[in-house]
Amino acid sequence: xxxxxxxxxxxxxxxxxxxxxxxxxxxxxxxxxxxxxxxxxxxxxxxxxxxxxxxxxxxxxxxxxxxxxxxxxxxxxxxxxxxxxxxxxxxxxxxxxxxxxxxxxxxxxxxxxxxxxxxxxxxxxxxxxxxxxxxxxxxxxxxxxxxxxxxxxxxxxxxxxxxxxxxxxxxxxxxxxxxxxxxxxxxxxxxxxxxxxxxxxxxxxxxxxxxxxxxxxxxxxxxxxxxxxxxxxxxxxxxxxxxxxxxxxxxxxxxxxxxxxxxxxxxxxxxxxxxxxxxxxxxxxxxxxxxxxxxxxxxxxxxxxxxxxxxxxxxxxxxxxxxxxxxxxxxxxxxxxxxxxxxxxxxxxxxxxxxxxxxxxxxxxxxxxxxxxxxxxxxxxxxxxxxxxxxx
Numbered sequence: 263x264x265x266x267x268x269x270x271x272x273x274x275x276x277x278x279x280x281x282x283x284x285x286x287x288x289x290x291x292x293x294x295x296x297x298x299x300x301x302x303x304x305x306x307x308x309x310x311x312x313x314x315x316x317x318x319x320x321x322x323x324x325x326x327x328x329x330x331x332x333x334x335x336x337x338x339x340x341x342x343x344x345x346x347x348x349x350x351x352x353x354x355x356x357x358x359x360x361x362x363x364x365x366x367x368x369x370x371x372x373x374x375x376x377x378x379x380x381x382x383x384x385x386x387x388x389x390x391x392x393x394x395x396x397x398x399x400x401x402x403x404x405x406x407x408x409x410x411x412x413x414x415x416x417x418x419x420x421x422x423x424x425x426x427x428x429x430x431x432x433x434x435x436x437x438x439x440x441x442x443x444x445x446x447x448x449x450x451x452x453x454x455x456x457x458x459x460x461x462x463x464x465x466x467x468x469x470x471x472x473x474x475x476x477x478x479x480x481x482x483x484x485x486x487x488x489x490x491x492x493x494x495x496x497x498x499x500x501x502x503x504x505x506x507x508x509x510x511x512x513x514x515x516x517x518x519x520x521x522x523x524x525x526x527x528x529x530x531x532x533x534x535x536x537x538x539x540x541x542x543x544x545x546x547x548x549x550x551x552x553x554x555x556x557x558x559x560x561x562x563x564x565x566x567x568x569x570x571x572x573x574x575x576x577x578x579x580x581x582x583x584x585x586x587x588x589x590x591x592x593x594x595x596x597x598x599x600x601x602x603x604x605x606x607x608x609x610x611x612x613x614x615x616x617x618x619x620x621x622x623x624x625x626x627x628x629x630x631x632x633x634x635x636x637x638x639x640x641x642x643x644x645x646x647x648x649x650x651x652x653x654x
Contacts, residue, residue: 266402266532273393275455282452283386284410286445289438291418293376294319294613296434297356299423301369303431304360314356314369319613321377323606329380330602331471334595337459338385339450345380346446352376353439357432379442383411384601385449391589391597392457398534404585405531408578409524416520420513457598472592472600477652481584481591482607484547484645488577489611490638491554494619494631495519495570496612498557501620501628502566511563518567522574530579539587540653546580547646554639557632580642581608587653611638 271277294315301311332341352375359368390403422434450456472478496516503512535542553573560566584604592600615638619631 266399267406267528270390270394270399270403270406273455275452276390276393279386279389279449279452279455280406280410282445282448283382283389283407284414284445285441286382286449287386287411288414288418288421288445289442290322290379290382290609291415292422292434292438292441293353293379295419296422296426296438297373299426299434300356300360300431303426305366310366310369314373316613316617317370317373318376319609321374322379323610325377326379326381326384326606327471327473327599327602329378330384331596331599333380333385333388334598335459338388338456339453342380342385342446342450345378346443349376349379350439350443352378353435357436360432380446381598381602381605382445382449383407383605384598387585387601388457388598389455393455395589395594400589401582401586402531404582405527405578408581408585409527409531412520412524412527412578416517459595472596473603475591477591477649478588478600478603480645480649480652481587482603484543484584484642484649485581485604486607486611486614487638487641487645488550488580489608489613490615490618491550491573491611491635491642492519492577492608493612493615493617494635494638495557495573497616497619498623498628498631498635499566499570501623501631502560503563505628506563508563515563515567515570518571519574519577522571523577526575527578527582530582538654539583539590540650542583543580543587543653544646544650546576546583547643547649549576550580550646551639551643554632554635557635558629560629580646587649591653 271280297315297318298311301307301314305311329341329345352372355372355375356369358364359372387404387407390407391400394400394403422438425433425437426435473482499515500509500512503509503515537545550573553569553576556569557566557573560569585601588600588604589597615634619634622634623631
């Protein structure tokens with residue numbers, strides 16, 4: 263039986279841009295935690311560190327879709343170098359501000375500039391779409407990219423923290439700033455796989471942002487709700503492990519979530535399902551909501567790891583379905599922007615989930631934070647149901 267993933271790389275240039283894209287997306291999960299680790303060590307304030315990191319996350323959520331919109335209009339090779347240069351300059355400003363003890367406001371300016379980092383996940387997905395549009399292999403490609411996203415979000419944060427702790431506080435953001443241009447320019451070197459830019463005419467020039475489409479807003483809300491679950495799992499897992507005086511076990515729990523998502527994503531991508539996308543969206547939303555309930559019932563590290571593993575199983579397939587729907591819903595010349603809105607919403611959800619669950623934990627117990635995940639799961643189900651009705 264042929265391996266559907268090996269068949270993806272039959273097209274010329276696919277191995278190159280897949281590897282370049284994997285390298286270029288690592289800086290995103292490295293940056294937020296890297297800023298917190300750096301500033302908590304050098305400025306001694308988690309409040310300041312969290313505020314600067316939140317500024318980066320918010321700036322990225324707002325600016326990355328606009329950068330992707332420019333990419334759709336002018337092409338990756340025209341836009342990505344400038345966006346990358348701005349983002350790297352923001353990191354350098356952050357590093358310089360900490361090195362020379364500049365005022366705190368310079369840190370926020372640096373974080374805003376770092377937020378111009380392009381959404382490399384969307385750039386690579388756009389290349390796969392250009393090659394396999396309308397073919398079953400496209401779902402497999404989206405599955406592979408979702409797994410790559412998971413891998414970078416597993417490896418990025420500990421890599422960044424480890425560098426900042428073991429070498430010097432600025433090391434994590436500095437390495438991220440080095441990896442970003444290397445990956446971006448490796449991707450841009452593969453010009454033959456770059457998506458074609460649509461010919462500019464009155465309709466394309468005057469077309470508004472895809473976020474104006476109600477269906478895209480609905481899918482973005484779905485991704486934000488899913489991000490709330492991820493952010494909650496992250497912060498509650500750490501707090502619960504500390505409550506049981508086994509802080510090292512937090513990494514085991516978080517790895518279980520990622521492993522469940524990666525394995526299910528690979529399996530989903532290998533299947534040739536005939537179920538309509540709107541129905542799969544509803545099923546994914548229902549399963550995601552149901553898997554938040556057992557999180558409230560755990561009593562040990564092992565049971566939490568199992569519950570988190572099961573919860574992670576439905577993350578990747580639901581995200582793949584959402585991306586596939588974007589490919590169907592938006593005009594071809596706005597595909598990158600459409601995907602970026604969903605990825606940005608996911609990142610906002612993760613940040614919000616961690617913040618809200620952290621507040622709940624401070625006011626109660628560690629496991630009380632999972633009520634945030636339960637509410638987010640209900641929101642996922644509601645949005646998936648509305649999507650099922652609208653998109654059928």
